[in-house]
Amino acid sequence: MGEIESLIKRADRYLVTAEILIREADFESSVSRSYYAMFFSAQAVLLSKGLSFSSHKMTISAFGEHFIKTGIFSNEMGKDFHKAFDRRQISDYHHDFIIDKSEAEKFLKCGREFVSKIKNFLNT
Numbered sequence: 001m002g003e004i005e006s007l008i009k010r011a012d013r014y015l016v017t018a019e020i021l022i023r024e025a026d027f028e029s030s031v032s033r034s035y036y037a038m039f040f041s042a043q044a045v046l047l048s049k050g051l052s053f054s055s056h057k058m059t060i061s062a063f064g065e066h067f068i069k070t071g072i073f074s075n076e077m078g079k080d081f082h083k084a085f086d087r088r089q090i091s092d093y094h095h096d097f098i099i100d101k102s103e104a105e106k107f108l109k110c111g112r113e114f115v116s117k118i119k120n121f122l123n124t
Helices: 003-023 027-047 056-068 075-093 101-122
Strands: none
Touching (some): 027 101, 056 075
């Protein structure tokens, strides 16, 4: 299996995990897994152009530059990716920040749509 396919499989697994975490009422962890599903699928689509980055911020920026600004994917997808990153940062590093079920479900939905669009683009 190639690296792109491996990243997409990981994204799919993380979406399943995010759903399980919602059922277990671990909403902060669910948002984190939804974000990582988006992150790994963004890495996969960037890799399809021969691009690879070592940091989250560089990956998000490159995704915006190569896929949002060029019109391949919608501005909304870029915004969702940024929001998920921000929420993941806050929920992972601020113990007093609480995410509720509806917000976790919203990010899971965004994550599913994000990964699905990238998979369609990559034809996987």
